[in-house]
Amino acid sequence: xxxxxxxxxxxxxxxxxxxxxxxxxxxxxxxxxxxxxxxxxxxxxxxxxxxxxxxxxxxxxxxxxxxxxxxxxxxxxxxxxxxxxxxxxxxxxxxxxxxxxxxxxxxxxxxxxxxxxxxxxxxxxxxxxxxxxxxxxxxxxxxxxxxxxxxxxxxxxxxxxxxxxxxxxxxxxxxxxxxxxxxxxxxxxxxxxxxxxxxxxxxxxxxxxxxxxxxxxxxxxxxxxxxxxxxxxxxxxxxxxxxxxxxxxxxxxxxxxxxxxxxxxxxxxxxxxxxxxxxxxxxxxxxxxxxxxxxxxxxxxxxx
Amino acid sequence: xxxxxxxxxxxxxxxxxxxxxxxxxxxxxxxxxxxxxxxxxxxxxxxxxxxxxxxxxxxxxxxxxxxxxxxxxxxxxxxxxxxxxxxxxxxxxxxxxxxxxxxxxxxxxxxxxxxxxxxxxxxxxxxxxxxxxxxxxxxxxxxxxxxxxxxxxxxxxxxxxxxxxxxxxxxxxxxxxxxxxxxxxxxxxxx
Numbered sequence: 451x452x453x454x455x456x457x458x459x460x461x462x463x464x465x466x467x468x469x470x471x472x473x474x475x476x477x478x479x480x481x482x483x484x485x486x487x488x489x490x491x492x493x494x495x496x497x498x499x500x501x502x503x504x505x506x507x508x509x510x511x512x513x514x515x516x517x518x519x520x521x522x523x524x525x526x527x528x529x530x531x532x533x534x535x536x537x538x539x540x541x542x543x544x545x546x547x548x549x550x551x552x553x554x555x556x557x558x559x560x561x562x563x564x565x566x567x568x569x570x571x572x573x574x575x576x577x578x579x580x581x582x583x584x585x586x587x588x589x590x591x592x593x594x595x596x597x598x599x600x601x602x603x604x605x606x607x608x609x610x611x612x613x614x615x616x617x618x619x620x621x622x623x624x625x626x627x628x629x630x631x632x633x634x635x636x637x638x639x640x641x642x643x644x645x646x647x648x649x650x651x652x653x654x655x656x657x658x659x660x661x662x663x664x665x666x667x668x669x670x671x672x673x674x675x676x677x678x679x680x681x682x683x684x685x686x687x688x689x690x691x692x693x694x695x696x697x698x699x700x701x702x703x704x705x706x707x708x709x710x711x712x713x714x715x716x717x718x719x720x721x722x723x724x725x726x727x728x729x730x731x732x733x734x735x736x737x738x739x740x741x742x743x744x745x746x747x748x749x750x751x752x753x754x
Numbered sequence: 755x756x757x758x759x760x761x762x763x764x765x766x767x768x769x770x771x772x773x774x775x776x777x778x779x780x781x782x783x784x785x786x787x788x789x790x791x792x793x794x795x796x797x798x799x800x801x802x803x804x805x806x807x808x809x810x811x812x813x814x815x816x817x818x819x820x821x822x823x824x825x826x827x828x829x830x831x832x833x834x835x836x837x838x839x840x841x842x843x844x845x846x847x848x849x850x851x852x853x854x855x856x857x858x859x860x861x862x863x864x865x866x867x868x869x870x871x872x873x874x875x876x877x878x879x880x881x882x883x884x885x886x887x888x889x890x891x892x893x894x895x896x897x898x899x900x901x902x903x904x905x906x907x908x909x910x911x912x913x914x915x916x917x918x919x920x921x922x923x924x925x926x927x928x929x930x931x932x933x934x935x936x937x938x939x940x941x942x943x944x945x
Contacts, residue, residue, distance in 0.1 A: 486771075493779045497906070499786065499898035505891035507793050571891065746764060750757045 455751045471752060478745045485738030491716045492731035495724060498634060503705055504571035510715055511637035513707065514724070515569035517629045525563045529600065529622045535565035536578055536585070536625040536719070541596060544617050553619055556596070567631050572705065576633060578719060580709035585623040586721035592616035625721055632724050635717040636710040649695065656691040776915045783903045787924050790896040791840070794889060794927070798837050801885045805830045805856075808878040812859065815869035819862055826855040842925035849889075850929050856882065893927050900924045 459467060498512040506513065517535045519525065527537040538560045542553040566573050591598070593616045625631070671679055671687050679687065709717040720727055809823050816823065829852035836844035860879060863869050870876075904923040907916035915921075 486775075489775070493775075497779055497783050497786070497902055499790070499895055499902055501895050502891050505793075505888055505895065507789060507895075509789075743761070746761065747757070750760055754757065 455748065459752060471749075474745065474749050474752065478742065478749060481738055481742045481745060485735055485742060488731055488738060489735045490714060491718075492728055492735065494716055495634060495718070495731070496728050500724075501637070502571040503567070503569050503574045506574075506637050506639075506705070508638055509636065510634075510710055510712075511707075512632070512634040512724075513567055513569065513574060513637070514630075514632055515567040515574075517625055517627060517631045517721075518566040518568050518573070519627055520564050520566060520575070523563065523565075525561060525565070527622055527624055528559055529620060530589075530624075531600075532624060532626070534561075534624045534626045535629075536563070536583060537561045538583070538585070538621075538623040540621040542619040542621075544619070556618075565625075567633055567707070574633075574637070574705035574707055576631075576719060577706060577708040581635070581717045581719045583623075583625070584718070584720040584722050584727070585625050586629045587624045587626070588621065589623075590619065590621045593618045593620065625719070629721045630723070632720045632722065632727065633707055633718065635707045635719075636715075637705065637707050639705045649692065652695050653688055653691045656695060657687055660687070660691075772911075773915055776912050777919065780906060780912060780916060780919075780921050783899075783906055784921065787896070787899045787903050790892070790899040794892045794896055795837060797885050797889045797892065798833065801882060801889070802830060802834055802837075804878060804882055804885070808859075808875070808882060811872060811875050811878060812863065812869060815866045815872070816862065819859075822855070822859055822862055826852065826859055829855045842927045846928045853886065853929070856886075893929070897926050897928075900926050 462470065495512075498510065500512050500514055501507065503513060503515070519533075519535055525534055525537070526532060527534050527539060529537075529539045538558070540558045541556045543556050544551055545554050546552075560578075562579050564575050564577055566575055568574075596618055598616065598618060598620065668677065668679070671683050671690075673683055673686070674680075718727070722730075805826060809827060812819070812823060829848060832848035833845065833852050836848045863875070863879075906912050907921045907923060
């Protein structure tokens with residue numbers, strides 16, 4: 451090893467030697483930084499207890515559940531048109547650079563649509579902006595023109611799939627409905643406050659709704675049993691409607707999970723379990739550590 | 755300085771950094787446990803304030819159930835003193851008694867239709883029941899936080915930092931098995 455490095459350095463000009471030494475130092479620092487941040491993330495994931503959505507405390511929290519679409523929303527992947535709750539679609543073009551083929555990114559569309567996670571106790575809205583997402587499905591295919599991005603579902607030849615024939619490469623990453631999710635991030639809850647004008651209109655709406663069922667309406671509010679709602683009975687109906695609306699609202703909390711304000715706390719949305727994530731992160735930390743010491747050894751031999 | 759000693763010092767620096775990092779994470783875990791406890795504590799306080807109102811309302815109708823009402827009030831004060839001293843074993847036992855007492859109270863209230871129809875009673879019953887299920891949910895979270903803390907401080911290499919800097923294990927909050935069981939209505943009314 452020492453011998454090879456000596457031979458390599460002798461073949462370099464002084465300027466080349468200094469530039470490559472600088473690059474090696476930079477890379478060493480980068481590997482150290484990556485190792486430390488990956489380790490920190492693994493500790494955050496491992497050390498944060500899992501909360502139930504209904505009783506989760508405000509702040510940095512971890513949730514587990516199933517992915518759901520927001521009520522009334524429909525999200526489809528721009529490439530395959532599959533229904534999903536999150537997508538990332540990448541188009542890359544093959545280019546030649548100094549006799550090498552490289553893939554240059556032409557477009558990268560990441561979903562910023564809100565979706566939900568649901569557990570046995572409740573539902574929480576997920577804002578995927580700024581999250582590190584681990585999808586449940588990742589598909590790559592190649593094509594000779596950019597419109598081949600719609601052909602992800604077509605059966606492709608072995609050559610096309612494995613040798614990457616075609617000038618364009620398409621990657622589609624998806625999280626689909628009912629995928630098991632692990633989410634760690636900043637959890638906040640808000641309850642809807644009631645202003646008097648909306649309350650009045652809601653009370654009227656509720657009373658109208660009750661009127662459509664005369665049997666219930668008269669039985670409940672016609673206290674003098676004369677078959678009509680009159681005088682004080684009107685006030686009672688309105689009071690009751692207001693009470694029902696306030697009760698319902700006080701029990702309605704909206705939970706949202708988003709990117710933490712503190713930069714060192716990871717925001718992760720994963721379809722892999724916590725255990726799988728931790729195992730993966732530990733492997734990476736070990737890999738970075740081995741690489742760091744190898745590069746340090748090379749650097750020290752080079753400056754000797 | 756030769757290559758060996760440079761690598762040696764780099765390793766020492768990394769170990770020092772690693773130890774500092776372990777310390778910071780142990781502090782974070784310790785605060786997670788305290789936060790999880792505070793989340794239970796606030797609900798216990800709220801329920802502590804609601805129970806006298808419930809007992810007062812019941813007294814107006816349940817003149818012959820003095821014993822049931824007294825048991826609830828006794829259990830309430832035991833929960834309160836265990837909560838203030840953060841004695842988890844005591845709190846678990848007192849909580850068991852209180853839950854059983856409240857279960858009995860609500861079961862006995864079935865025999866008093868006027869009390870059942872009282873709006874204040876209905877409101878307090880709903881409020882206390884919802885506080886109890888929230889306490890049960892947060893107990894799970896508290897126990898998971900304690901479990902992470904206790905596991906970390908016994909794992910290598912965290913154990914070295916934990917022993918040197920006096921990080922201690924915490925007690926799980928476990929309710930008595932009797933409190934988790936459903937109230938036996940048949941036995942209750944045959945007494």
